[in-house]
Amino acid sequence: ISVFNTVPQAPPDVIFSLTAGYKADTDPNKVNVGVGAFRTDDLKPYVLPVVKKADTILFNNADLDHEYLPIAGTPSYTKAAARLILGENSPAIHENRVAAVQTISGTGSIHTGATFLSQFYKKSKKCYISKPTWANHRNVFALVGFEVEEYPYWNGEKRGLDYEAMLNTMREAPEGSIFILHACAHNPTGVDPTREQWQGIAEVMSEKHHFPFFDCAYQGFASGDLDNDAWAVRYFVEQGFELFVAQSFAKNFGLYGERAGNLTIVTKSSEETKRVFSQMEKLQRSEISNPPAYGSRIVDIVLNDPALYAEWKENLKYMSNRIIEMRKALFERLTALGTPGTWNHITDQIGMFSFTGLTASQVKVLKEKYHIYMTDNGRISMAGLSTKNIDYFAKAVDDVVR
Numbered sequence: 321i322s323v324f325n326t327v328p329q330a331p332p333d334v335i336f337s338l339t340a341g342y343k344a345d346t347d348p349n350k351v352n353v354g355v356g357a358f359r360t361d362d363l364k365p366y367v368l369p370v371v372k373k374a375d376t377i378l379f380n381n382a383d384l385d386h387e388y389l390p391i392a393g394t395p396s397y398t399k400a401a402a403r404l405i406l407g408e409n410s411p412a413i414h415e416n417r418v419a420a421v422q423t424i425s426g427t428g429s430i431h432t433g434a435t436f437l438s439q440f441y442k443k444s445k446k447c448y449i450s451k452p453t454w455a456n457h458r459n460v461f462a463l464v465g466f467e468v469e470e471y472p473y474w475n476g477e478k479r480g481l482d483y484e485a486m487l488n489t490m491r492e493a494p495e496g497s498i499f500i501l502h503a504c505a506h507n508p509t510g511v512d513p514t515r516e517q518w519q520g521i522a523e524v525m526s527e528k529h530h531f532p533f534f535d536c537a538y539q540g541f542a543s544g545d546l547d548n549d550a551w552a553v554r555y556f557v558e559q560g561f562e563l564f565v566a567q568s569f570a571k572n573f574g575l576y577g578e579r580a581g582n583l584t585i586v587t588k589s590s591e592e593t594k595r596v597f598s599q600m601e602k603l604q605r606s607e608i609s610n611p612p613a614y615g616s617r618i619v620d621i622v623l624n625d626p627a628l629y630a631e632w633k634e635n636l637k638y639m640s641n642r643i644i645e646m647r648k649a650l651f652e653r654l655t656a657l658g659t660p661g662t663w664n665h666i667t668d669q670i671g672m673f674s675f676t677g678l679t680a681s682q683v684k685v686l687k688e689k690y691h692i693y694m695t696d697n698g699r700i701s702m703a704g705l706s707t708k709n710i711d712y713f714a715k716a717v718d719d720v721v722r
């Protein structure tokens with residue numbers, strides 16, 4: 321009898337099984353608005369032109385070798401990543417209170433941060449995630465032993481942020497709880513707090529000594545402006561918080577499969593930063609030994625070259641603009657069709673996703689009748705829409721909500 325006799329079957333991953341269903345579908349009109357990856361107007365994957373240039377630089381570098389990177393990653397990369405999120409003039413950087421560790425994309429960064437906290441964070445075993453959130457938040461924090469709780473976020477009636485309820489939960493949570501916050505472009509709702517609301521959130525979190533763990537997977541991708549998308553994190557740093565930021569370069573560099581990420585850590589003093597960093601290195605050693613080189617080399621080249629950096633910002637504008645254009649196009653078509661309900665949330669929301677308000681049964685009809693693939697919660701990836709399928713998509717939505 322096998323030693324694995326009692327291993328139960330795990331459920332398939334929702335997103336990846338949705339993609340599998342889409343791929344198997346032979347209908348010529350099929351639409352994939354499930355997975356969160358950017359697509360061009362031809363619905364093709366997009367290699368950023370600036371990434372192609374960095375590729376060429378790497379390819380032509382005769383001195384390039386395939387030695388191990390340092391355990392915590394390449395310092396020029398991790399420093400540039402920290403600078404990118406915290407800002408050139410961050411007080412924390414000037415006071416040497418920032419450490420950074422290269423990670424396996426955003427997921428690895430969240431995992432490294434969560435594992436560190438599970439060992440060294442003594443104030444609370446409770447970690448709060450937004451309701452709803454990206455499914456991996458629960459997966460990762462539960463895996464390392466946290467009690468995962470939810471804070472209200474989406475108000476279905478308002479089709480917006482449930483701000484007061486969110487604050488109330490923050491007030492009622494045990495002192496020193498960990499709160500996972502989406503730095504920008506909240507996944508799946510596309511709804512971010514306003515700056516004023518972020519100030520209110522920071523105030524309550526400060527009173528209750530909660531620990532902010534920012535997840536930043538869409539910097540520059542959300543609004544097209546890197547500083548704008550980093551505003552909340554920078555505000556929290558200015559307010560004197562110690563915090564973690566999990567950064568992913570999957571979306572904003574289109575380096576999905578290369579797993580380039582970074583964990584930026586802000587503490588109260590350079591002394592603490594040093595000790596925390598030493599433990600991060602120890603942890604990283606046991607988990608992955610050394611981070612992968614390729615994707616981080618591309619990011620390193622671009623972030624540390626003024627001309628390429630400027631070009632990257634243009635590439636970001638192209639991606640964010642296409643998403644914003646698709647939001648407008650969908651809104652206009654639904655309005656023109658007189659589709660029942662209000663649809664302004666589609667243009668109000670930001671980032672890769674829109675939370676349409678479509679119900680699970682409507683989502684089912686969209687799939688069965690129209691070959692349109694989206695998650696049961698009615699979330700659509702705006703990048704799955706294009707000038708070629710937007711009419712078909714809007715008409716299908718119109719049909720199912722009537």
Ligand code: PLP
Binds near residue numbers: 356537570
């Ligand atoms: N956090 C959120 C909210 C995301 O949506 C994603 C990607 O979908 C990630 C983190 C990190 O993804 P990756 O591990 O590919 O960088």
